[in-house]
Amino acid sequence: MHSRRTPPTGPSHQPVPPAGHPTGQLGSDLDAATIPWLARRMASGGLTSVRLTLAYLHRIATVDRRVRAVLAIDPSALRQAAESDRRRAHGRALGPLDGIPVLVKDNIDTEGLASTAGSRALRVPPTRDAALVTRLREAGAVLLGKTNLSEWANFRSTRSTSGWSGVGGQTNNPHALDRNPCGSSSGSAAAVAASLAQVAVGTETDGSIVCPSGHSGVVGFKPTLGRVSGDGIVPVSAWQDTAGPVARNVVDAAILMSALDVEGTDYASGLRPDALRGARVGVWRKAGADADVDRVVHSAVRVLRRAGAAVVEVALPHQVAVEAAEFPALITEFKHDLERYLRTRPGAPRALAELISFNERDPVELSRFGQELFELAAVAPPVTDPAYRRQRETATALARASIDETLAAHELDVIMAPTNSPAWRTDYADGDAYEVDSSTPAAVAGYPNATVPAGFAGPLPIGVSFMAGEGADARVLGCAAAFERIARARRAPGYLPAL
Structure with a gap:
């Protein structure tokens, strides 16, 4: 099941499918499409999930050679789309997300597919889905593939370059390709901006959903901590980490958030055009x-x-006091939470010290920047340390x-x-x-x-x-x-x- 796609190099002058391509009629519509609009078209028989998924796969094959946002394609994507079409044909659509292609950041576990956190040390895919991926499947979403990210969610070096990982290389800002997409959900935001999927899932510890979304000109939402399960996500800190939606419009972000929310809240139905009146x-x-x-x-x-x-x-x-206490707290939490996660992954290093050694031996991992944060975390005090507890509090x-x-x-x-x-x-x-x-x-x-x-x-x-x-x-x-x-x-x- 594992499929990793290395985006081809070189420019492409074909940002949308050609008119003669079987998905070409969708090409100019994807940028402006919303999930409700797509769902209505599928319900009326004017569109199928297979055709929509093909359109996005075609854009990945043509446009992503410049953006480099997609790290892996799920080989079962078209089969998932066909299953959605069969459900709809029998009146059993699972909701607004049924049949909608979704990309997921590659620090989120997907059974048998990538889930590298951008690191060549995590070459063996996980054996189960993260809890949020299970929720996406239950909502009928088409898991299109995985997005590149700033390696280890941008928590490896004090001089890191956002959007770069040892597995996926450098993701570019789709508005200007020499500009940075910001991290660490760089691939998720750039992919949505470039219409490589309808929506994507990112993760944030501090800024890693909103910053890349702002830089790529899309909507990003970091929810209240605990609204989305963190089970099966490569961590930085359980005190701050959360997944959340990235979309080209707020209604799509709200629909995706409704599927991710562990309480099942319907965020889309409450959106009102006059919500700011009197606020x-x-x-x-x-x-x-x-x-x-x-x-x-x-x-x-x-x-x-x-x-x-x-x-x-x-x-x-x-703000000065918050920032002064946040960083040392994260350093301690990172080692504790990461090593607990690594024990769930087959074939992965079991300790931060092993990851440091792996990077020192690997020809790619330290080619762009170092691992100063790993080295600081390796000698950080334990989470039982009173000084750490004061910092977090x-x-x-x-x-x-x-x-x-x-x-x-x-x-x-x-x-x-x-x-x-x-x-x-x-x-x-x-x-x-x-x-x-x-x-x-x-x-x-x-x-x-x-x-x-x-x-x-x-x-x-x-x-x-x-x-x-x-x-x-x-x-x-x-x-x-x-x-x-x-x-x-x-x-x-x-x-x-x-x-």
Whole structure:
């Protein structure tokens, strides 16, 4: 069952299927298609899941040679699609996700298929699906394949380059191919932006869903911690890790989130076009670091006001203390949680020290950057250490307070902030070059955070994020959808070779 596809090199000048191709009529529709639109077409007999899946496989074969977002194709994808068509023909469709092609980040276990976390050390596929993959199958989704990622979810080096892994190579930003896609769900976001699948699943510890989604100009949603099962996902920290949806529009993200949610919440049915009318939105501008970000945030505030929201300027407190405590806590948690996960994988190293040795011997793994975080984690104190416990308690408590206190002090419904600055040029000498991000408060608190396209710096997308308190997932998605409806800021990527 295992199938790993190495994307061919070289440019492609055929971003959509040709008119004569059997899926060609879908080519121009995929970018704008929503899951409800596709489901209606399949219900009426105007489209089949097999035809839709073929269209996406064709785009992967043609477009992904430039983006390099897809690490492995599931050889059973067309069989899954045919089974969906048979269910629908007999009136037994499983719901809105039935027959919809989905890509899954390759740090999420899929039985017999890749699941490498980008590392050549995990060459033997897992023997069972992650819990969230089981939920996708139960919803009838077509598991199309696995997406590339920043290796080990971007937790290997202090000078890493997002979107690179030893297994998948470098994922490129589809808007400008020399620009970085951000990490670590780089392949998931770039693939959705390039219409290589209808939706994708990413994971986040701190920024790894919202940052790549912002950079690739798509919607990304990091839910409240615990809403999606972490069973079968390669971890960084059980205190912060969560999977979540990546999509080209909020309604698709909400539908995918409904399938992933362990409580079975229906997020899509609650989306209202007027969700921002009468809402109080705190705007955390993070101004001054980037003029393009400042301009996009200013435009986003105008959108909020047109939508009927009251806007309040805010600054989230405690950020320096949160960041100071978060990093050492993650270092300790990484070793503990990763080694527990490795014991579930056949043929995998059993300890972080073994992974370090593997990388030192391997001709590819350390070719772009080192493993300083692995080395720090290898000598980190255990999770029983009192100093570690204080760090985690401080980070989590202050991150929650930074959001809760701000919401309460100004009687806010949500907080909006810039997601990202324009994508930097991919650089293996100096690594990543973050300038503006706002992911840490919600990530460390375990609170929901949704990013939506808001504008551009030339061809490079900039997003804004909506965040709120614990369990406010539906409210965050609702505000994001209402903003999206008025802003209409997303556009298809241009695959520019360089800027």
